[in-house]
Amino acid sequence: MNLKSILAKPFANYIYNKIKKGMETAVQDQENWLKQLVKAAKSTEFGRDHGFEGIETYEDFKKKVPIRDYEQLKPYINKIKEGKENVLWRGKPLYLAKTSGTTSGVKYIPISKDSIDNHIDSARNAILCYIAETGNASFTSGKMIFLSGSPVLERVGGIPTGRLSGIVNHHVPKYLRTNQLPSYETNCIDDWETKLDAVVKETIHQDMTLISGIPPWMQMYFDRLSTQSGKKISELFPNFQVMVYGGVNFEPYRAKLFDSIGKKIDSIETFPASEGFIAFQDSQKAEGLLLNTDSGIFFEFVPAAEIFSDNPTRITLRDVKVGENYALIINNNAGLWGYNIGDTVKFVSTNPYRLVVSGRTKHYISAFGEHVIAEEVEHSLMKAANELQLRIAEFTVAPMVQQGEGKSYHEWFIEFEDIPADITALTALVDNNLRQKNVYYDDLISGNILQQLKITPVQKGGFIEYMKSIGKLGGQNKLPRLSNDRKIADALQPYVLK
Incomplete structure (x- = not known):
């Protein structure tokens, strides 16, 4: 030493x-x-x-x-x-x-x-x-x-x-x-x-x-x-x-x-x-x-579901609750005032005040009213992957809105370290995990409005090639876990396993 x-x-x-x-x-x-x-x-x-x-x-x-x-x-x-x-x-x-x-x-x-x-x-x-x-x-x-x-x-x-x-x-x-x-x-x-x-x-x-x-x-x-x-x-x-x-x-x-x-x-x-x-x-x-x-920042917290409302509830640290999902608002000594930084957080303790980052306010899927957030998809996939002993390299999720026959669904683009032998079993596990995590998604599945999610395997290095193609490879650039449209899904098509 x-x-x-x-x-x-x-x-x-x-x-x-x-x-x-x-x-x-x-x-x-x-x-x-x-x-x-x-x-x-x-x-x-x-x-x-x-x-x-x-x-x-x-x-x-x-x-x-x-x-x-x-x-x-x-x-x-x-x-x-x-x-x-x-x-x-x-x-x-x-x-x-x-x-x-x-x-x-x-x-x-x-x-x-x-x-x-x-x-x-x-x-x-x-x-x-x-x-x-x-x-x-x-x-x-x-x-x-x-x-x-x-x-x-x-x-x-x-x-x-x-x-x-x-x-x-x-x-x-x-x-x-x-x-x-x-x-x-x-x-x-x-x-x-x-x-x-x-x-x-x-x-x-x-x-x-x-x-x-x-x-x-x-x-x-x-x-x-x-x-x-x-x-x-x-x-x-x-x-x-x-x-x-x-x-x-x-x-x-x-x-x-x-x-x-x-x-x-x-x-x-x-x-x-x-x-x-x-x-x-x-x-x-x-x-x-x-x-x-x-440290020079005064924090405010808005229930995540209200962040895009005209008159959202705003609270201080004094009133936060464990387990609630909040949009994070900051006021700081650089001159940001009432500023929505775009992240959502969830407190796991109030003595002391510890939190986890649960997602982004603009990264969610609610094409059908389900309002699925990043924390929920990450939990659902990783729980299933651990159960089946799979290693995930990267993934993102987008809605597939069916205009003709057939029900709409969520499409999961996943890059595996090794392709699982049984995609069907993984799909069922992930879907069930998400239903347990999000009651609105569960209602849409049980109400026969949405069909079970679908998994689309992406080739090795596919996400890296995609990020390179849009000029966002490396540094602090991050792949969105969720999108409320098909822009990323469509751009990923050249990297999907045929």
Whole structure:
């Protein structure tokens, strides 16, 4: 154990104790943040437009600040991009984070001098909590992958602009720089496959101890390493101890990732977004991610079924309930107000406040009134796959609306590691699991309105080829689990097993 590992433990314990104290004051911290945020933004253009001077309570805030998405915030963002100050927050943003939108194209999310610590410290705290709880700090002596988007930033309205991961790359602490891979030059490569080859070349002979990324990226990285070496990842990297991931549900990727690694290792889940670092796994023993209640963000929660209503219910942390599905709304010290980030969450505990990400507000199937969400399809498939000992590489689900004879159904496009001998048995299991999980879907099946779902196998590497064809391979790009139309389903046809 080197000096870095020795020093990490007392620092981890110090931060961990602060986080534990914060668990006890979470509700009060949230109420304090609302007051601080409103007070700080009173003189901004947004604050004047929305009467921040007259806001004293949360009820006042709800009356004056409606829930909005990026399109509704865009007029203010455009003024920031033109170089104007004091628009959403004091002064100018420190950065603009570029992120892909669905209807908006590229979105520009402000990150301020006040909010940057939320992004940097939260990632650090996730690792420090792990060290404090487990006592394992030896991995800090080895090499760690912090793969990012290109750290080369353009300027928009005089503001450095780029992908969040590229921005964060500039703030990796100096004491970790000597451990960090890949190199700055490799991180600057834009083409994903060229970049992946360079990452493999740089790391294949290194002592890798921590690897972070979204699960689909890590799987591609592991596959490329194994192809070149003919070895399991644990043979290549015998000191590989910790995997940090976020961005998508880990469960559909778990079995294949650990099979690629060749042994069980610890993992840390995070919930980062361009809009803010929402939550992180603070314990290896407890379910869920600890909500970041004292980090510059005031959270609101809307019952997921109401998010597109004209007058949805809005509640604070004080009133959330375990097991309810909520759309997540944030207000932060970068100037996002009543902002629907598009994710849905479900609390698994309120002492402390831990949650799981249950899906996306716009990723669901309700072509027939069933409102099936990502959490339900992932649970249904993985439960069946575990029962039949199948490994799933990737999948997505779309509705098939029959115009002529025959009943409509859900079509599941699945890439298997090995095609199951009995697709019919898998189909029945998945369908039954989904019926137990979603009462509306069950009613449609039992009422003879929908027929049983159908599984369409996708060829090996088919989803990767599809993502490549639309220019979204690698990085932080994620395949939607569900669509309410056939756009992805139709685009997948060339990759379906005949």
